[in-house]
Amino acid sequence: MKKITLTILIVVLGLVLLVFLAKLFSPGSYSNAEQYEFNISESDLILLINDFKNENPRYQVPRQVGLLDGRSNKADHWYHVYFYYPQENQIIYIWTRPSGTQKTTLAFVSINDGLVLGNWKDINKNLSSDENADQKAKFENRILNKIKQKIR
Amino acid sequence: MSEYPAIGHDRRYDNLGTAGASGLLLDTRTIGADWQFVGEELNISGNQFLNPIDRVDAFILGVGLGLASLPKTIFQLGSGPAGAAETMAWYSVSNIGVTNTPGH
Numbered sequence: 001m002k003k004i005t006l007t008i009l010i011v012v013l014g015l016v017l018l019v020f021l022a023k024l025f026s027p028g029s030y031s032n033a034e035q036y037e038f039n040i041s042e043s044d045l046i047l048l049i050n051d052f053k054n055e056n057p058r059y060q061v062p063r064q065v066g067l068l069d070g071r072s073n074k075a076d077h078w079y080h081v082y083f084y085y086p087q088e089n090q091i092i093y094i095w096t097r098p099s100g101t102q103k104t105t106l107a108f109v110s111i112n113d114g115l116v117l118g119n120w121k122d123i124n125k126n127l128s129s130d131e132n133a134d135q136k137a138k139f140e141n142r143i144l145n146k147i148k149q150k151i152r
Numbered sequence: 153m154s155e156y157p158a159i160g161h162d163r164r165y166d167n168l169g170t171a172g173a174s175g176l177l178l179d180t181r182t183i184g185a186d187w188q189f190v191g192e193e194l195n196i197s198g199n200q201f202l203n204p205i206d207r208v209d210a211f212i213l214g215v216g217l218g219l220a221s222l223p224k225t226i227f228q229l230g231s232g233p234a235g236a237a238e239t240m241a242w243y244s245v246s247n248i249g250v251t252n253t254p255g256h
Contacts, residue, residue, distance in 0.1 A: 017219075018177060018220055021220040022172075022176040022177045023173045024216070025173075025176055025217055025220060026172050026173055027158075027161055027171065027172070027176055027217075028171030028175055029162060029165070029166050029171060030171060032172070075249065077169065099169065105169075
C-alpha cells in the first residue's frame with residue numbers, strides 16, 4: 001500500500017513539475033491571449049471587423065495615436081486590430097490568424113490605458129482576476145458578440 | 153548568450169501557430185523545435201570559452217525544456233516510423249525563415 005501511495009505521489013509531483021516548467025518557458029508569442037474560434041476565413045472575418053468599426057466609429061482608435069490595423073509585413077502571421085473604449089480611455093489590441101482554410105482564430109491580447117502607448121497590460125497575465133474577467137466580458141459584449149451576429 | 157536559442161524557438165512555435173505551456177507539453181508538432189533548442193543550449197553550456205554564468209543558464213534552460221518536452225516526444229516516437237517522419241515534417245515547417253537573430 002505504501003508503495004502505491006509513493007508511486008502516485010511521485011507521478012503527481014512529476015506532473016506538477018512539468019506544468020510548472022512549461023509555464024515558466026511558455027514558448028511562442030501571445031501565449032496568454034484569450035482565443036476565440038470562428039468558422040469563416042480570415043479575410044471574411046476582417047471584413048466583418050471593418051464593417052463593425054464603420055458602424056461603430058466610437059470604437060475606432062483616434063488617428064493621432066497612429067495605430068493602424070493590418071500585418072506589419074508580408075511574412076507576419078497575425079493581422080493586428082485595435083479598438084478604443086472612449087468611456088474608459090483604453091485601447092484594445094486583438095489579432096486574427098487563419099487556423100484552417102475556413103477557420104480563423106481571433107485573440108484578445110492586451111489593453112493600453114490611455115492614448116499614450118506603452119501602458120499595455122496583457123489579458124490573462126497582468127490583470128487581477130476580477131478585472132480580467134470584467135475586461136473579457138466587456139470585450140465579448142461590446143465587440144465579439146456583435147461581430148458574431150454578423151456571420152450568417 | 154543563452155537567450156538567443158529562445159528567439160529561434162519562439163519563432164518556430166509562431167510558424168506552427170502554437171504557444172504557451174499547452175504547446176510545449178502537448179503539441180507534438182513542436183518536438184523538432186524543442187530538441188533543436190535543447191541542442192543549442194547544451195552547445196552553449198559545453199563551450200569552455202564562454203563565461204560560467206551563461207553556461208550554467210544554458211544548461212538549466214536546455215535540460216528544463218527537454219524535460220518538459222520529453223513525455224510527448226516518447227509518445228510520438230513510440231508510435232513508430234510514422235511518428236518520427238511526422239516530427240521531421242513539422243520541424244521543416246517550423247524552421248521556415250527562422251534564425252536566432254534578434255529583431256527581424
